[in-house]
Amino acid sequence: MNKTVLCLFMCLNMAALCRCSHVLYKSRVITLNVVSSDCNTPVNDVTIKCPTGESLRMRSTGLGNYQILTKKFPIKLELSKFGFMTQTLIVRSKMTMVQLRCVGAVCTANTVRISVSSSCSKAVTNVKIESQNEQIKALTSPSPGIYDVSVCSFPVTLSFQKSGLVGQTKIFAGTMGNVELLCKAAPLLLEHVQSKVRSLGDDVKFCCWADKMPELTFDPFMWFFNGNPIPGEEAMQLEITNIEASNAGLYSCKASITVDGVTEAVMSEGASLTLVGDENDFNGDLLSNMVMILEGPPVCVFDAQLCNPRPCQTNPAGSQECKDDGYVCPDQIDFVTHMCPSGVTLQLPRVMSCKCCQRPNVEYKGTVKDPDGTVLSGIKLTIKDQPGTPTEKTSNAAGMFFGSAIPEIRRLVIQASDSTGTFLPTTKVVDVSPGVIGPIEEINVVMFPLASPVAIDARVGSNLSLSDMPLTPGAGLGSVIIPGGVLFNMDGTPYNGIAYVHLTVLSPVDLNAIDNAPGEFAVLTADGKRTLVTGGVFNIKITGQNGMNLISMPITVTGATGMHLFDLDTFAGVWRTSPGSTTTRRKRSSHIQEIGDLDNLDAVWYNIDKFMEATDNIECWIKMKVFDAAAPDTELQAGVEFKPYILQYTNEDPPKAIKPGALVYVNPINDKCYRVACDQDPDNNPSTFLVLGMTTKFSVDGFDVPITQTLMH
Known part of the structure; x- marks a missing residue:
């Protein structure tokens, strides 16, 4: 019996799925009509093949018509042609229409208008928009945050990317749509890994208590033993069972978040595992x-x-x-x-x-003030004093606020905002040393008033100095260049009247301003925290003649050569490279360059900084004691009547400030630590100098008057 008869006999008698149908049936002809998706015009000279490698017998009759002779059915085919997206499909009928999505052809029939905003800005400009299925044919931005995108057909899948924001992909089926991009925020380490004392044979668990924005995802955690990575440990907890002598040492963790290929990480302090004969013997x-x-x-x-x-x-x-x-x-x-x-x-x-x-909770109290020391009541405070949902408070009539943090708190992040708009929002960071049982007192949250406005013609634009005299060229840290025609109302319509620019600037040579500037002068990178050297901090707000806020297309910021533009991450209390930061466009002057573009005028603090060079300086700590001049052996006690501070400056012209990490509270109160930059080679001339000062008070007719004194340089 030949193979064909044998197969037929098996199929008919066993009612089985016949695996030799290529022998039973003759080859069949399927017809493909291939057209362009943008205008349904026929597409000739298409390459058609089987992805699995089988050969095909095919002929083209023209006008996008292809006849394929096959013994397999259904059949999987791959269609490709230069200028079109490659498409793979399964053909299940004798006649099939296939639409190839075009690449590079101009499509004008389908346009979707998309409004792009973010959780930290009402309008987002300079957004990169791409399609996953086809190349976008046209992309225009008629006003800030508004994009007209021409596509071949609906539905269309578009992706939106901008540095500093979390990208998003969304499907659009009609001519209107909106997208909200989330603000990127660095991880926040509320508690460092806790040191433990155990005995041989015990079990122990270390935890990396990091917090994040709910919408973001942690990268795998990293654990270190005596500074060396522990392979395979990627969870928030590290467990050691049946402790051996070799387990004693220092443990630390790294928490990181990666968005659009950029990683920000924070390292914990080292926690010791100490072995004793009896851990309950004190x-x-x-x-x-x-x-x-x-x-x-x-x-x-x-x-x-x-x-x-x-x-x-x-x-x-x-x-x-x-x-x-x-x-x-x-x-x-x-x-x-x-x-x-x-x-x-x-x-x-x-x-x-x-x-x-x-261990009790750590009690804290603080006062909200303006730069002159006047207390501010009714200020809304959002305090990150525990994992999860932050605590909401309001300063009382005396400007004070009180709270209780988790016992292991190592970092308080306090956000303050004024509902009246008189004062700009700020972020205060308070580092807490591991030895603190509590309380934490004298937390001063300083809010800076919104600067007086200067008037500009929105049609003409202006070049404003980053100083308290914006209309004086060259008076400040750099300049803000506002071209004509870049300002818009909140509804996206152009604004062509007189605009009022509030430019609030904190100079690096103003001791009080830099000491109370928002956040910690540091950036989180993939390798942990890097200290910043600031050339000044500023905030810009633009309103129309009706007092309403305006939005803007990107405006340019200039600063000293080598400086970068940063904006404040209010969640973690650190700075991050601003989405528009650049150092590639130098002006003719040898010491001034364009350092970035900004388009977020919604209560955002910007910082003109550079990274502290690791080859020049290292991070170290100093302690200070201050004695009474009248009794040299008597140590002055810090407290309500006495507040020491320290600032550090570079020997540049103009000088740049290095704001130390937030004050570290330790016991006793006269043993406070300050973070500074130290030269690696003590024989070299110092690259920085320190300013140590104190604030005391005396009473005049019942009123306390603060006096600031410089103790040493």
Whole structure:
């Protein structure tokens, strides 16, 4: 029996799916009518093939008509031609019409008008718009945030990208649409990894307590042991079971977010895993604590002793939790007799033993002020003092606010806004040292008033100086160039009248302004935090004659050579490279260049900065003590009546300011740490100088008057 008869016999008698249909049936002819998707015109000279490699017998009768002889049916085909998008389809009928999407041909029949905004700006300009299925034929922007896009056909899938914003892809089926791009925000490390004390054979868990905007996604976490990456550990928690001696050391984590190929990461401080014979034995946590009891001469000092406030676990069953819920605190305090060198005998308290106490929340309080020290009431405050939803507060009649943060808080981010518009919004960052039990006091949130406006003709434009004298050329840090015809009303219609520009500038040589400038002068990169050297901070707002805000097409900012344009990430309290930042367009002057374009005039702070060069400076810390000039051995205590500050400047002309990290609160209060930049080679001439000052108060007719003094350079 030949193969054909055998196959026929099997198919008829077993009612099976006949796998030899290519033998049973003759080859069949299928017809394809190939047309262009933009105007339904026939497409000739199309290459048609099987993606799996089988050969085809085919002929073209012209006018986009193709006849294919095949023994397989249905059949998968791939159609391609230069100038059109390659298309793969499965043919299931004898006659099929195929539309090839065009590339490069001008399509005018289908236009969609798209309004693009963002969660941090009412209108977004300079957006890159692409199609996943075809090349866009025309793209115009008649007004800020409005785009007319010509496409071949509907529905069409378009993607929207702009640096600094989270891209989005959306399908449009009609001639009108809108897109909102989310603001990119860096990760925020509210708590550093907590140090732990354990015994051999115990289990331990470390956690990386990072926070983010809800719409964003963390990259895989990274864990480090003694500075070296731990392979395979990509979760927010790191668990170690049956601890061995080799596990003792420093652990840290890195949390990062990547948007459009740009990664921003934050590194935690190192947390120690210390091994002891008995983790619940606190005798080794009793430390010496020498305090001055009587001023001399001779001076009387006394060892009051204290407990090392390391983390501990009040509930032994919670030893495998992320955070130990307690801290080592005094247990027994006795009064002992102490004789001073002068012969005076005193009964003084001394800590005799330690125990594990429940760690309380960290209480904090602060005051909202203007730059002159006048308190501001009714200011809305959004405070990131816990993971998840931030706390909302309002400053009271005395300008004060109070709150309670999680016990392990390491970074408070406070956003302040004025509903009246008199003062510009700001972001205050407060770093908290690991040893703080609380409270945190004297948090000063300084809000800068909106600058007085200068009038310009929107049809002509203007070149404004980045200074408190905007109409004086060359008076400031750089300039803002506003061309004619770039201002629009909020509805997108051109604005051609007199416009009022509010240009609020914080000069780098203004100690008070830079000390209270928004955010921390740092940027988060893929490798962690990088310190910025600022050439000044500014905010720009433009209104029309009716007082309503205007929006703008991109306007140009100039600054000193080597500087960049940054804007404030209010979520994390750091700065980020502004979407329009560039350093490629230099002016004829050797020291001035265009450093970026900006189009967001909606209460955004901008910063003219450069990165601190790692080869020149390293980050270090200093502590300071201030003594009374009248009694050189008497140390002044920081507090309500005394506030030290430190600023650092480069030896450039004009000087650039390096704003240290936010004040780090530690106990005791006169031991505050400040972050500064130090020369790697101490033999070199210093590249920076420091200004140390203090603010004291005296009373005049019942009113407190602050006085700022420069203590040293």
